[in-house]
Each structure stands twice: as structure tokens, then as C-alpha cells.
Amino acid sequence: MNTINRYICIHGHFYQPPRENPWLEEIEVEESAFPFHDWNERVTAECYAPNAASRILGSDRRIIDIVNNYSNISFNFGPTLLSWLETHNPEVYSEILRADKDSLIKFSGHGSAIAQIYNHLIMPLACSRDKRTEIIWGIKDFVYRFGRIPEGMWLSETAVDIETLEMLAEHGIRFTILAPHQAKRIRGIGQQDWTYVTKETLHIGMPYLCILPSGKKIAIFFYNAVIGAEAAFGHLLDNGETFAKRMIDSFPQNTNDPYLLSIATDGETYGHHHRFADMALAYALHDIESKKSAQITVYGEYLEKYPPIHEVAIAENTSWSCIHGVKRWEDDCGCRAMYACLISDTSVCYLLSSGSTSQHNIKPWNQKWRKPLRGAIQWLSTELARIYEHEMEGLFHEPWTIRDAYGELIINRSYDAIIAFFSNHAKRTPNPQEITRCLKLLEMQKNSLFMQTSCGWFFDDLAGIETIQILMYACRAIQISRDITGVDLEPDFLDLLSKATSNLSTLGNGKDIYEKYVQTSIFDINRVAFQFAITSLIEGIPDTTQVSMYDIYCKTFEQAETGTIKLAVGHAQFRSKSTLKESRLMFAALHMGGHNFMGGIRPFSHEKEYEEIKEDIWIFYRKSDLPGMILQIDRHFDVHSYSLWHLFRDGKRKVLYNILDDVLLDIEYEYRQLYRRYSSLVTAMKELRISSPKALDFPVEYTLNRELITCIDAEMIDISKIAQILDDMNRSNFVPERKALSVHAGSAILRTLEKIAEDPTNLLLIIGVNRLFTLLAPLSLTLDLWACQNTYHRIGENICPLMKEQMNIGDENSKRWVMEYSTLGEYLGIRCSL
Structure with a gap:
């Protein structure tokens, strides 16, 4: 086969389940992700960041180049994950966006990034209006981040049906990606007779056209499932050269027809599931391009070069990770994960491989809980839809169109954006109370979609952290519904949940798990205010820490300290960013030494009442009467009295x-x-x-x-x-202390390199960091030099050509600079390009 017609496209589906507490919209600490704060942080360190600056090693095992893998592959990122990255790791986030812009140049105007439906629900199991919203929100999020209309869209778990493809085509999506077993039959475009195919007989080296009942069309690419499985579950990514050879060897021989080798896996395969697999990916692409053994491409470019000449009919209600179609997300079909991370009474995460049950004397698990869980969620979704439609019709002509448009506010929740939203869509100008009410209903619907996230059914048990998470979204939606209508859906929901049973008898059924792990996670505005009060107390000034869901304006804050006793009293304005609901609350916080805290929250009515309550407490403080202070706080804040355990x-x-x-x-x-x-x-x-x-x-x-x-x-x-x-x-x-010293030394080296980046010709800085390396060398520290190597590489790209030029004309300072800079490269494991 002529190598000019060999094309390779590697697709990474980068995604993490949404993990935010729905009442805070922040991820709380996840002990199972230690030493990181949470799993998003951990997977970013192991996968998303390394792929933005992946190393290519030479024969001497030193770095010869650092590349952004995202600019050389096709990829999609879950919108909820990108939103988290934008806030918590803006450097990696910006590199992902930059990679797409760079790829537009490399791939003839076609970007590496494609869109994804918004929050990873299973499309064939969703109702029509939910499918539509998922697609629209996914497109809106993509346009906001990448600044262009997406050509393709990833379907979660590649789960597909005709209605989903109709909606993708309706919204301008040109292609999607499926597994080969999801093709049912094919024929040449314009021909009458169909040929039924299997995953073994399907020609996967070209795109197909799917002509839909409406007459709309969408292209479908089918990835190579064999090589994808070897990469995801085997040892193919242990070596980049082996990976490249495996792909090249898979091309058909004795033909000059164009052929696309497409591989699709979870993006986390490259670094999180397989350590250093990002480097195998980088080297494989480098090897293929340098040897010109094939052309690297993305789906959009290939589709433009070689439009489909065959038509395909899909196998409906199928997916890439369930051989039974989409049963994995609604029934006990036998498909299960290799592990399950469970919430236990001791908050320990159990890691149970599929072969470990006999070792621990645990009976083989079943997933009979999936069907009643699906039934409960579907029932709740239907009830919430009925409430939403009824409550919104007074202010909007088309409530479901408004939900589609709400994707704009999820991206930008500024006050001005909210006012503009109502100005553009409402029948009339609403008052503040109506705005808050409508925003609550829209948040209720957002949580209704989030509670359908596929991860809740994917793993092995009802008590998995992913299932707990979707139940938290359900709880939040129920809470909003109850607040607006006075009707409580929770009892009926719990009755349905009680039919689902955990594989661990100690955890009980769905109702037990919900009451123990979901209801205890609820945070109302009073607990938010108490958090503010306590952190302000320990810092001695009003807490300025950003809270994702609230704007906090402290009006009064008074504090006193005697010995081990600290007291703070004040009031503040709290405004929800999602609903604009405002609450003015008074707080009292008392630290009695050690870990003993207490306090209370109550509505603020007027200054006179505030002064009277404050004085009642202050009288006992002046007398150093701790029991008296406690009694006064209990008396004035009897409804909302809290301790450290409520934070x-x-x-x-x-x-x-x-x-x-x-x-x-x-x-x-x-x-x-x-x-x-x-x-x-x-x-x-x-x-x-x-x-x-x-x-x-x-x-x-x-x-x-x-x-x-x-x-x-x-x-x-x-x-x-x-x-x-x-x-x-x-x-x-x-x-x-080598562990602590390694962390601090790595930070010190990075700080120095950042100074060098600001002043690259400062020879003393380079000499200083080299001396530090010399001192530390005998200690055999385990230094994390990843960020240092990135900075060194950037410095070299900018200054090395100039230094080389000056060195060649005999400049002594430049010669010394080059010598010291090369030495620094040796310490960092990078081959200097000079």
C-alpha cells in the first residue's frame, strides 16, 4: 500500500464524572484520591497535564522534545470536566484550547477537538427533550471554549439510536464515532441492496454516510476495536515504538486505496490507566511522522478529503462498553467494572477486582439494583418535568426552549448575563422574586439531567461513589421542587429506591444509602453562613475565600480574644450565583480552645435587634463566663445552632x-x-x-x-x-527527610527556573541552581521535575538560537552561559539543543 494513502487518527475521550457537591458546586475532599485533594486533581496530574507537555526521549533516555499531544490527536473533553479545569488548573485548560488552534493549521482548517453531549447520560435511554438539551448545551459549551462550531460530537459510551443521530444532524454535527459492532448493514451510496455486516466483516478504514428517516445525513467513523482494546487493556502502550509498529502493520497490503486507521479509547488511557502512556503516544506519533510511514490526521480533515462512498444503517440501542446494547445502564446484564469504589461506614474505599471475591469470601456481586435505580430516576425525571412545565409557562412561551438556552447561563453566571437572559427570553419584564423562582426551576432541571449521568449505573454496586453522586443531584432537584411547590417528591422516590439493594448487606437498600450518605451532604444557606463565620473567626478577619455558589458581602464583623477563647459576631449578605436569591444573616461563632467550636445563624431583621443580641453575648464574654456565652448563643440561635461537625x-x-x-x-x-x-x-x-x-x-x-x-x-x-x-x-x-525535602527542593528549582525565564541571560541564576543540584545529588531525592523541564524547554526555544549565534562569534559570556545551561539540562534530564 502506498504510504501516501495511509492515514492514522487517534481519538481520546477525556472525561470524569461530575463530582461537585450540588449545593456548593465544589468538589469536597476525596480521601481515596490521596495525596491529591480529589480525583479530578489526581487524574489531571497523571493524564491531562502530561498530555499537554509530553516527553519524547532519545536513545540516551534524555528528553529530546516536549510536545502537546492534544494538537496531534482527535479528542473530546467532557464539558463539566473542562469547566473544572478552567477554574482549578487554568494552565492545562489553556494548553488544551491552544492545541485545538494549532491543529487547525496542521489539519487543513479542521481542529483536533470535537464536542460531547453535556453530562454523559445514555442517549437511547433519555427522552427526546433531554437528548435535545444535552446536544445544545454541549455545542454551546464547545463554542464558548474553542471559539468555533464543532464538526463532530462524541456520544457518551457511544450509545446511539436513530433519534439521537437525527438531532445531531439537525444541529449541524457532521460526524460521530462508533464501535464496529454498532454497524448493522452497508451498501454503496445509490445502490438498492444492503449487505449485513459484523464487527469482523465491516470495512473500518473509511467513513460511512447514515441517511436518516428525515432525509438528513451524518457521517460515521468506526474505530479499530482490536488495537483500541490492546491499548486500553493490554500492554501496547508500554513502548511507543511498539505502538507505532502495531498501527502501521495493521494497514491492508497490496492496495493504493486511501485507508483510515482510527483508534478510540478513554483519554485517561494515556497516563492515568497506564503510567507514562502519554509518552508512548507522543513517541508513536513522532516515529510515524518522522519515518513518513503514514499521515496523521483528524476525522474532519479525512472526511473532507475522502467523503463517504458507502451508506450504513446502525444497530440501534448499542454502545461500546456493553455487549447487550445499553442494558448496562438499566438492568443486571452481566457487564460490570473491574473495580468499585464504595462508601463504607468507615469511609474506606474498597478496591475489588472481578477476581477478588473468592479471596475475600464475598459472594459474586450482581447488579440487580440497576433496574429499580433506573425506574426511580425516570419516575423522578417525569415528575420534575411536569412541575417545571407548569411553573414556567406563566413567564415563558416555550419552557423547554428556555431550558435549552439555559446552557448559556451555566457557562456565565454573572449578574448582567442573567438579566440579559430574561430580557431576551421572557414574555415580560419579571420582578426579582420571579427571576429567582425561574432560576430555581432551571437549576432543578439541570440537576434532573445530571442525575441521569451514566456513571451512576456503570460500576458494580449501588453504594459506588458515582451512584451516590447522581442521588445527590436527585436530592437537590427534589429540594428545589419542594421549595417552589410545597409538594415533597422524596417519600415516593425513596419507596422506589428501597427496591434496589446493595451487594453489601451492611449498607442496606437505596433508601438506606440515600438517608445515610446523601441527606447528610445537604448544605443550606445557614450552614454556608456558619462556614463563613468559623473561618472568619480563625483568621481574625472576614473570610475572603471564594465560594462557587455564593457572593458574600460582610456588613459587620466584631471579634475578641481572651486566652484560648475567641468570639466573633456579625452579619453578612449572601447571594446565590445560580438563583440570585439573597439572604441577610446574623452569625455568632465561639472557639473554646482546641477543636471545640460552636455558633449559630439567624435571619438579620434590623440593627437594633442585632445590637441587643450581640450585647447579650458580650456581657458574658467580658466576665469570661464561658457557660453563659454558650447559653446565650443557644437562646438566640436555637433553630440553627452548629458545631465543627457541620462544616x-x-x-x-x-x-x-x-x-x-x-x-x-x-x-x-x-x-x-x-x-x-x-x-x-x-x-x-x-x-x-x-x-x-x-x-x-x-x-x-x-x-x-x-x-x-x-x-x-x-x-x-x-x-x-x-x-x-x-x-x-x-x-x-x-x-x-527525603520526602519533604524532595517536594520543597522541586519547588525551589522551579522558582529559580521561572526567574531565569524572566531574565534568560542571568548567568548567576543558572550557576546557582546548578550548585543546588550538586548539593542535593548525594541525597538521592525523588524530585518532581515535570514543570521544571517544561520551563527549561520554553527557555531553550526562545534564547538558545541567540546564544548559539553569539557563541559562534566568540563571545565568552555566551560560551559560559551555554556550558552552564547544558549542565542544567543534564540535571533535568533534557538534551540541550545547542
Whole structure:
């Protein structure tokens, strides 16, 4: 086969289940993701960030190039994941967007990115109006982020039916991607007779045209499932050269017809599921392009070059991850995951492989819970739709069109955007109460869609964290519905949920799980206000930390401290960003020492009442009467009285770590005094080979380690002082805390490289960081140099050509710069391009 007609397109479906607490729209700490805050953070570090700056290694195992994989592959990102990245990792987010812009140049005006339906529900199991909203929101989100109309759209789990394809075509989507077993029959365009196909007999090297009942058309690409499975579940990505060869060898021989080898897997395959697989991907693409063994392309470009000449009829209600169609998301079909992460009574995550049940004396699990869960969610969706339609018709002509348009506000929740939304769509100018009511109904519908997210059914048990998450969205939708109509859907919903049973008898049924893990996650405005009060109390000033769902305006804040007792009283205005509902609340917060906190929240009515309540509490504070303060807070805030246990998970950590910081400062002070008095004695005993007591060893060793980290963290790193501390530790046979030192040293090196990036010709900075590497080399630290390598690579691209030119004309400073810069590259594991 002529290599000019060989094309390769690798597609990555990058997605994480939405994990935000629906009442906060923030992800709370997930202990199972340790040492990261949550799984989004962890997968970003392992996959999304590495693919934005992936290493290509030379024969000497040193980095010869750093590339953005996203610009060389086809990809889609889940809109909810991109929204999280935009806020929590803007650098990776911007690299993803930049990659799409770069790919437009590389692929003849066709970008690498394609869209995805909004929140990963299973389209064949959704009603028509939900399908439409999912597509419209997905397109709106794509246009906002990538600045162009999407050519293709990824269907979650590639789950497909004719109605979904009709809607994709209706909204201008030119193609989608399916698994080969999802093709039912094919024929040449214009021909009468169909040929039935299987995944083995389907020609997957070309696009097909699907002509829909309405007359609309959409192209379909079918990926190579065999190579995709080897990449996702085998060891194909252990070596980039092997990966490239496997793809090239799969092309048919003895033909000059154009052929597209398309591979589609979860994007997390490249780094999260398989460590360093991003590098295998980068090397494979580099190898193919450098050897010209095939052309790298994306679906849009190939479709323009080689339009379909065959027509396909799809197998409806099928998907890529269930051999039974879409049963995995509605029934006990036998398809299950390799593991399930469960919420347990001890908040421990159980990792149970499909072969581990016998090892733990656990009976084989079933997924009989899926059907009643699907039934409960569908019932609730129908009830919420009825309420929404009835409540919205007074202000809008087409309530479901308004829900479609609401995707704009999910992207931009500014006050001006909300007012413009109602100005553009409402029958008349609404008052503030009507605006809040309508926004609540739209939020109810958003949660109604989110509770259908596919991940809730995908894994092995009803108590999986993904299933808990969709039940939280259901709970939030029920809460809003109850608030607006006074009708409580929860009892009937729980009756339906009770028919679903966990595989772990201790967890009970769906109702038990809902009551134990979902209802306890609810945060109303009073708990938000208490969080604000406590964090303000420990910081001594009104807390300015951003809260995703609320704008907070502190009106009054008064604090006093006596010994271990702290008291704060004040009031603040809280405005929901999603509904514009405003609440003015008074708070009192009391810290009684240690981890003992209490306080209360109540509506603020007027200044006179506020002053009276404050004075009632303050009287007992002036007398140092702690029981009296507690009684007064209980009396005035009896309905909404809280303790530390009512804070958000992250709020609890913030408060406790603040307390711990004070404790550690006291301990470090005492250790430092012992160090000053006895360090010379301990050193002398060590040199005389006389055992020193552990009671003295520990504070001396601890203080030396703290001194070392303090020096490394300093803005101006004192190399001489670091050398002296290391010498002192060596003479006393003390070992540096390698784990902590590795983290701080990596940060110090990165800070220095960022300074070099600002002033690349500053030779002293380069010499300084090289001396630091020399000092640290004997310690065998495990340094995370990923960001340092990226910065070094950028510096080299910008300044190395200039330095090389000056070096060639005999400039001595440039020669020294090149020598030191090359040495720094050796420390970083990068081959200098000079």
C-alpha cells in the first residue's frame, strides 16, 4: 500500500464524572484520591497535564522534545470536566484550547477537538427533550471554549439510536464515532441492496454516510476495536515504538486505496490507566511522522478529503462498553467494572477486582439494583418535568426552549448575563422574586439531567461513589421542587429506591444509602453562613475565600480574644450565583480552645435587634463566663445552632489545620530551644561514637530538617548555609527527610527556573541552581521535575538560537552561559539543543 494513502487518527475521550457537591458546586475532599485533594486533581496530574507537555526521549533516555499531544490527536473533553479545569488548573485548560488552534493549521482548517453531549447520560435511554438539551448545551459549551462550531460530537459510551443521530444532524454535527459492532448493514451510496455486516466483516478504514428517516445525513467513523482494546487493556502502550509498529502493520497490503486507521479509547488511557502512556503516544506519533510511514490526521480533515462512498444503517440501542446494547445502564446484564469504589461506614474505599471475591469470601456481586435505580430516576425525571412545565409557562412561551438556552447561563453566571437572559427570553419584564423562582426551576432541571449521568449505573454496586453522586443531584432537584411547590417528591422516590439493594448487606437498600450518605451532604444557606463565620473567626478577619455558589458581602464583623477563647459576631449578605436569591444573616461563632467550636445563624431583621443580641453575648464574654456565652448563643440561635461537625469537609480540614499550625509552632519553638542548648553535645557524642539519647536526637534532627527546608524555601537561596546544614547532619549521622525535602527542593528549582525565564541571560541564576543540584545529588531525592523541564524547554526555544549565534562569534559570556545551561539540562534530564 502506498504510504501516501495511509492515514492514522487517534481519538481520546477525556472525561470524569461530575463530582461537585450540588449545593456548593465544589468538589469536597476525596480521601481515596490521596495525596491529591480529589480525583479530578489526581487524574489531571497523571493524564491531562502530561498530555499537554509530553516527553519524547532519545536513545540516551534524555528528553529530546516536549510536545502537546492534544494538537496531534482527535479528542473530546467532557464539558463539566473542562469547566473544572478552567477554574482549578487554568494552565492545562489553556494548553488544551491552544492545541485545538494549532491543529487547525496542521489539519487543513479542521481542529483536533470535537464536542460531547453535556453530562454523559445514555442517549437511547433519555427522552427526546433531554437528548435535545444535552446536544445544545454541549455545542454551546464547545463554542464558548474553542471559539468555533464543532464538526463532530462524541456520544457518551457511544450509545446511539436513530433519534439521537437525527438531532445531531439537525444541529449541524457532521460526524460521530462508533464501535464496529454498532454497524448493522452497508451498501454503496445509490445502490438498492444492503449487505449485513459484523464487527469482523465491516470495512473500518473509511467513513460511512447514515441517511436518516428525515432525509438528513451524518457521517460515521468506526474505530479499530482490536488495537483500541490492546491499548486500553493490554500492554501496547508500554513502548511507543511498539505502538507505532502495531498501527502501521495493521494497514491492508497490496492496495493504493486511501485507508483510515482510527483508534478510540478513554483519554485517561494515556497516563492515568497506564503510567507514562502519554509518552508512548507522543513517541508513536513522532516515529510515524518522522519515518513518513503514514499521515496523521483528524476525522474532519479525512472526511473532507475522502467523503463517504458507502451508506450504513446502525444497530440501534448499542454502545461500546456493553455487549447487550445499553442494558448496562438499566438492568443486571452481566457487564460490570473491574473495580468499585464504595462508601463504607468507615469511609474506606474498597478496591475489588472481578477476581477478588473468592479471596475475600464475598459472594459474586450482581447488579440487580440497576433496574429499580433506573425506574426511580425516570419516575423522578417525569415528575420534575411536569412541575417545571407548569411553573414556567406563566413567564415563558416555550419552557423547554428556555431550558435549552439555559446552557448559556451555566457557562456565565454573572449578574448582567442573567438579566440579559430574561430580557431576551421572557414574555415580560419579571420582578426579582420571579427571576429567582425561574432560576430555581432551571437549576432543578439541570440537576434532573445530571442525575441521569451514566456513571451512576456503570460500576458494580449501588453504594459506588458515582451512584451516590447522581442521588445527590436527585436530592437537590427534589429540594428545589419542594421549595417552589410545597409538594415533597422524596417519600415516593425513596419507596422506589428501597427496591434496589446493595451487594453489601451492611449498607442496606437505596433508601438506606440515600438517608445515610446523601441527606447528610445537604448544605443550606445557614450552614454556608456558619462556614463563613468559623473561618472568619480563625483568621481574625472576614473570610475572603471564594465560594462557587455564593457572593458574600460582610456588613459587620466584631471579634475578641481572651486566652484560648475567641468570639466573633456579625452579619453578612449572601447571594446565590445560580438563583440570585439573597439572604441577610446574623452569625455568632465561639472557639473554646482546641477543636471545640460552636455558633449559630439567624435571619438579620434590623440593627437594633442585632445590637441587643450581640450585647447579650458580650456581657458574658467580658466576665469570661464561658457557660453563659454558650447559653446565650443557644437562646438566640436555637433553630440553627452548629458545631465543627457541620462544616464542609474542606472547611473542617481548614479549621483543624489552622489549629494544628499553632500547635506545631509551639512544638517547633521548644525543639529549637533544645537544639540550641544541646546540638553541640549530641554532635560530640556522635563523633565519639557514643550513643546519644533519642529524647535529644529527635528535636535536634527535626530542627536541622526544618532549617534545611526554610533555607530552600527562601526567596534568595543561601547555598553556603544549605551546605553547612547538610554537613552538620552528616557529622551527626542524621538523615534528611527525603520526602519533604524532595517536594520543597522541586519547588525551589522551579522558582529559580521561572526567574531565569524572566531574565534568560542571568548567568548567576543558572550557576546557582546548578550548585543546588550538586548539593542535593548525594541525597538521592525523588524530585518532581515535570514543570521544571517544561520551563527549561520554553527557555531553550526562545534564547538558545541567540546564544548559539553569539557563541559562534566568540563571545565568552555566551560560551559560559551555554556550558552552564547544558549542565542544567543534564540535571533535568533534557538534551540541550545547542
